[in-house]
Amino acid sequence: MSGGGIRPATTFTKAARLALQNSTLRQNLGFATRTICAKRESAVAEIPNWQELRTLGAGIKDEALSNLNELLVQLEQKITEAGGTVHWARTAEEAVEIVASIAKRHEVQEVIKVKSITSDEIELNQGLTHDNIIAIETDLAELICQLADDSPSHILVPAIHKNRDEIRELFERKLGSTFDSSEPKLLAEAARIYLREKFLTSKMAVSGANYAVAETGTVCIVESEGNGRMCLTLPEVLVSIMGIEKVLPLWEDVSAFLRLLPRSSTAERMNPYTSMWTGVTPGDGPQEFHLILLDNGRSDILADATGRQTLRCIRCSACLNVCPVYQRVGGHAYGSVYPGPIGAILTPQLLQMADVNANTLPFASTLCGACYEACPVKINIPEILIYLREKTEKSTAESFGFQTVYRVMSNPRLFGLVLKNTRLGASVASTFGLLKPWTNSRELPDIPKESFREWWRNREQ
Amino acid sequence: MNSKEAILAKIQAAQVPHFRANRPQRKELPASLDAFCERVADYRAKLHSVTEDQLLPTIQSLVNGRRCLVPLGLGFTIQGAQEDKPFSHRELAEFDVTVTLCAVGIEETGTIILDGSEGQGRRALSLIPDHHICIVRESQVVASIEEAIQRITPTRPLTFISGPSATSDIELVRVEGVHGPRRLDVLLVSHT
Numbered sequence: 001m002s003g004g005g006i007r008p009a010t011t012f013t014k015a016a017r018l019a020l021q022n023s024t025l026r027q028n029l030g031f032a033t034r035t036i037c038a039k040r041e042s043a044v045a046e047i048p049n050w051q052e053l054r055t056l057g058a059g060i061k062d063e064a065l066s067n068l069n070e071l072l073v074q075l076e077q078k079i080t081e082a083g084g085t086v087h088w089a090r091t092a093e094e095a096v097e098i099v100a101s102i103a104k105r106h107e108v109q110e111v112i113k114v115k116s117i118t119s120d121e122i123e124l125n126q127g128l129t130h131d132n133i134i135a136i137e138t139d140l141a142e143l144i145c146q147l148a149d150d151s152p153s154h155i156l157v158p159a160i161h162k163n164r165d166e167i168r169e170l171f172e173r174k175l176g177s178t179f180d181s182s183e184p185k186l187l188a189e190a191a192r193i194y195l196r197e198k199f200l201t202s203k204m205a206v207s208g209a210n211y212a213v214a215e216t217g218t219v220c221i222v223e224s225e226g227n228g229r230m231c232l233t234l235p236e237v238l239v240s241i242m243g244i245e246k247v248l249p250l251w252e253d254v255s256a257f258l259r260l261l262p263r264s265s266t267a268e269r270m271n272p273y274t275s276m277w278t279g280v281t282p283g284d285g286p287q288e289f290h291l292i293l294l295d296n297g298r299s300d301i302l303a304d305a306t307g308r309q310t311l312r313c314i315r316c317s318a319c320l321n322v323c324p325v326y327q328r329v330g331g332h333a334y335g336s337v338y339p340g341p342i343g344a345i346l347t348p349q350l351l352q353m354a355d356v357n358a359n360t361l362p363f364a365s366t367l368c369g370a371c372y373e374a375c376p377v378k379i380n381i382p383e384i385l386i387y388l389r390e391k392t393e394k395s396t397a398e399s400f401g402f403q404t405v406y407r408v409m410s411n412p413r414l415f416g417l418v419l420k421n422t423r424l425g426a427s428v429a430s431t432f433g434l435l436k437p438w439t440n441s442r443e444l445p446d447i448p449k450e451s452f453r454e455w456w457r458n459r460e461q
Numbered sequence: 462m463n464s465k466e467a468i469l470a471k472i473q474a475a476q477v478p479h480f481r482a483n484r485p486q487r488k489e490l491p492a493s494l495d496a497f498c499e500r501v502a503d504y505r506a507k508l509h510s511v512t513e514d515q516l517l518p519t520i521q522s523l524v525n526g527r528r529c530l531v532p533l534g535l536g537f538t539i540q541g542a543q544e545d546k547p548f549s550h551r552e553l554a555e556f557d558v559t560v561t562l563c564a565v566g567i568e569e570t571g572t573i574i575l576d577g578s579e580g581q582g583r584r585a586l587s588l589i590p591d592h593h594i595c596i597v598r599e600s601q602v603v604a605s606i607e608e609a610i611q612r613i614t615p616t617r618p619l620t621f622i623s624g625p626s627a628t629s630d631i632e633l634v635r636v637e638g639v640h641g642p643r644r645l646d647v648l649l650v651s652h653t
């Protein structure tokens with residue numbers, strides 16, 4: 001079922017082992033992530049002050065998070081003045097209920113949807129079925145997942161686990177299309193014909209939102225295919241669901257994110273289409289607009305001084321593509337709509353560190369730091385991973401280990417000293433089985449005779 | 462306590478220390494039209510550099526006798542084209558091509574922005590027909606995203622267009638055109 005929520009059904013170790021047996025998945029993923037990574041690097045290299053831009057992006061997000069109350073109230077006021085309606089939802093259930101009640105008021109049995117991870121987080125599609133309302137996904141990949149009764153495996157290319165022949169077979173079976181070959185062009189054409197009719201006849205659309213500007217009440221959606229524009233323009237009623245952390249203070253702040261997001265995400269200078277609107281415009285687009293502000297655990301994350309930076313995330317998926325663990329196991333192993341490094345820190349925190357399966361996610365990392373380097377809003381994912389591992393207190397040995405690592409790694413001299421002694425320590429520890437939770441799913445590497453720093457210092461002598 | 466009050470109370474209780482972003486001063490730079498043209502073409506949109514005199518004949522030849530839709534206030538007449546009445550969405554789907562003006566062009570990204578004012582029409586116009594011809598005057602091209610954001614009015618319905626609609630959802634093969642116009646022609650009109 002497309003739109004699977006955030007509660008993993010099992011531990012990461014178990015799910016990963018299963019995923020590793022699927023060789024099509026591994027091949028597709030390996031190819032996809034390598035391609036996107038290479039493209040992203042050249043898109044980023046075009047911006048001379050990329051590092052300053054990351055700092056600005058992080059700064060704007062931190063400013064918004066430090067002033068969230070005022071900004072959300074201001075946003076509500078601006079949207080209301082412009083003829084829209086703002087709703088507040090504490091939980092996933094409340095948000096689904098609001099969407100359902102709007103649909104019922106308009107006697108709508110079918111809504112069209114723009115790809116939105118937030119709506120997947122709250123399991124909107126499933127929730128609406130209780131009121132006999134069907135949600136039709138209009139993003140090509142999401143449509144493929146929906147028709148296949150499957151869940152997305154990547155934020156950006158959710159159907160990366162399916163190849164063209166599988167998709168052709170699916171469209172023939174579910175849409176009644178016929179094809180001369182499995183050319184992606186023909187497959188896209190079939191989706192275009194099927195959905196065109198939906199766009200022209202649907203009365204209500206549901207979307208997410210990339211951000212909303214408090215100063216002006218302007219909401220923004222970034223997309224590629226044009227299904228977003230269709231959903232945002234043609235129906236009479238539009239409902240957008242947005243996490244409370246996505247508000248930006250000023251209109252001018254839009255430019256930083258329009259530069260950071262496409263280059264980090266699809267590795268383009270700019271994505272094909274970006275739509276922005278403020279409330280309702282007479283004679284143009286939906287004449288009824290609702291914005292649902294969703295908390296669903298975010299205010300708890302906000303209260304945690306270390307975990308807080310997770311809320312800067314703009315869902316670009318750069319951290320997924322660079323992650324050596326994600327590259328091999330893929331999105332499904334994370335058991336949540338948020339996969340990869342961001343999922344490993346966001347999912348357990350959204351569940352208030354109370355879900356045993358989700359609490360295994362912070363261990364799904366080698367702490368190599370590639371995610372931190374790629375992140376356009378400078379979220380220090382490795383730092384949060386270590387912090388969350390410590391919080392779960394999975395086993396005393398490991399908990400003790402990570403608390404120590406956390407302190408040691410922030411002190412270079414101590415770090416050097418420890419590295420020297422690790423050569424001795426590791427052999428002692430493994431002899432006594434102290435590293436068992438760690439080595440359960442990992443090979444303990446041979447500790448080299450010289451640390452990298454030592455080698456660097458000695459190499460010229 | 463209703464949901465709004467409950468959420469605001471929790472945010473309040475989170476006690477996030479005050480933080481102010483360090484926003485850089487804006488710099489106005491001259492735009493390079495060559496770079497704009499190159500980047501528009503990079504998206505596989507077709508770019509035509511024309512003079513004011515060449516504009517109409519170029520449009521006529523691109524329209525090539527097909528069913529053509531224009532917004533109110535385009536400023537000139539294209540033979541055989543129909544002005545938006547407004548038509549129903551179903552009727553819009555009967556047109557092959559739309560001709561519009563735009564609000565701003567961005568050199569940095571090869572993007573054009575429509576804001577729904579005179580000669581651009583409501584959003585459905587440049588969306589439903591399969592071919593969009595967009596007219597950009599040289600004076601409308603700015604160097605950076607910042608300058609574009611400064612120039613446009615946020616409260617208007619805005620569409621940023623960077624090439625024709627595209628997807629790479631199937632095996633990462635780029636396919637032009639899923640739902641938006643599959644063909645985009647940008648006409649850059651020089652002052653002379």
Ligand code: SF4
Binds near residue numbers: 313315316319320
């Ligand atoms: S954590 Fe950073 S890199 Fe990962 S999706 Fe969020 S913004 Fe992108």
